Amino acid sequence: MQKVGFTIKNCIVWDKVNMGIGWQYRFQHEFIIFAVKGKQRVRRVPFRNVTDIWRLPRILGNKTVHPTEKPVALMEKIILNSSEEGETVVDFFMGSGPVVEASRKLN
């Protein structure tokens, strides 16, 4: 990311509430790298009130259609925090498409 001009601002920990794969000390979190490029602009959600730990249940294995499926609510949070209505959201690794679903919902 840095090589192509992004500035890494933070690393968010997604606490998935329910345990995931693994054996001893099974994984219950994933990291979300927050990076910016270009001009800073007005954000819809005031970042001062948001911390780097996001607690939001993962989708249970027997309810997923993709092995690494992310919840739509998680994508909604990311999109709301970093874009305005009418802007373009890009997801290069679509999988089951939660970003598409969240983007459509939020315009």
Ligand SMILES: C[S@@+](CC[C@H](N)C(=O)[O-])C[C@H]1O[C@@H](n2cnc3c(N)ncnc32)[C@H](O)[C@@H]1O
């Ligand atoms: C970790 S999964 C993403 C899961 C997705 N976030 C979801 O919630 O369902 C990565 C996805 O990217 C796709 N993928 C990996 N490399 C790719 C590439 N070079 N071009 C296009 N798709 C790719 C994989 O097929 C897989 O569906």
